[in-house]
Amino acid sequence: xxxxxxxPRYKITEKSQAVAFxxxxxxxxxxxxxxxxxxxxxxxxxxxxxxxxVVDDSQLPKDRFSAERLKGVDSTLKIQPAxxxxxxxxxxxxxxxxxxxxxxxxxxxxxxxxx
Amino acid sequence: TxxxxxxxxxxxxxxxxxxxxxxxxxxxxxxxxxxxxxPGEGPVLLVTxxxxxxxxxxxxxxxxxGDARKxxxxxxxxxxxxxxxxxxxxxxxxxxxxxxxxxxxxxxxLAVRP
Numbered sequence: 198x199x200x201x202x203x204x205p206r207y208k209i210t211e212k213s214q215a216v217a218f219x220x221x222x223x224x225x226x227x228x229x230x231x232x233x234x235x236x237x238x239x240x241x242x243x244x245x246x247x248x249x250x251v252v253d254d255s256q257l258p259k260d261r262f263s264a265e266r267l268k269g270v271d272s273t274l275k276i277q278p279a280x281x282x283x284x285x286x287x288x289x290x291x292x293x294x295x296x297x298x299x300x301x302x303x304x305x306x307x308x309x310x311x312x
Numbered sequence: 313t314x315x316x317x318x319x320x321x322x323x324x325x326x327x328x329x330x331x332x333x334x335x336x337x338x339x340x341x342x343x344x345x346x347x348x349x350x351p352g353e354g355p356v357l358l359v360t361x362x363x364x365x366x367x368x369x370x371x372x373x374x375x376x377x378g379d380a381r382k383x384x385x386x387x388x389x390x391x392x393x394x395x396x397x398x399x400x401x402x403x404x405x406x407x408x409x410x411x412x413x414x415x416x417x418x419x420x421x422l423a424v425r426p
Contacts, residue, residue: 239400239416288354301414303354
């Protein structure tokens with residue numbers, strides 16, 4: 198079964214440094230999501246793409262976070278500069294999109310620790 | 313912001329016991345999904361319920377969607393240590409032409425003791 202691929206799985210970075218996460222969704226999936234999950238809590242949506250366009254980034258801290266999906270396939274989430282409070286799991290997910298009721302599949306996540 | 317409240321937040325039970333997890337919101341959802349998440353892994357979809365009043369069974373797990381599509385419950389019969397994990401409900405509502413928006417609940421951490 199096809200999977201959502203994410204890298205790196207684990208990242209330790211010093212505060213004020215830049216960090217980037219990559220996601221390759223399931224082939225053919227138009228909708229791509231980036232979520233942040235703090236330990237012990239439910240995931241929180243950061244940004245949602247439909248093809249290459251951002252359709253929801255209302256919860257993305259735009260002063261330090263950016264996300265792109267230039268060709269409507271894979272996506273990169275960047276944090277610059279990283280802060281201690283950014284330590285969390287960053288989850289990528291995808292779905293066929295374009296209408297309701299599509300199953301959303303998650304990757305294994307990228308753990309970020311900011312020291 | 314649509315909020316999904318789950319209860320209880322933590323649950324520690326003995327193997328063989330039954331339990332129910334609740335997911336409540338003031339919002340109406342087009343569908344509701346339940347996920348289970350192991351430590352260090354991404355959430356894995358258990359079930360999607362779409363119709364108000366719908367009941368779905370997955371082996372020892374029974375999922376119900378409220379009639380008004382605002383709430384849901386997950387019932388586990390004869391819990392086993394392998395059921396241990398974080399259970400997340402997630403409500404979806406349709407965004408025209410841009411796929412569903414999924415909002416997660418606060419999570420219920422279940423520990424089943426042998």
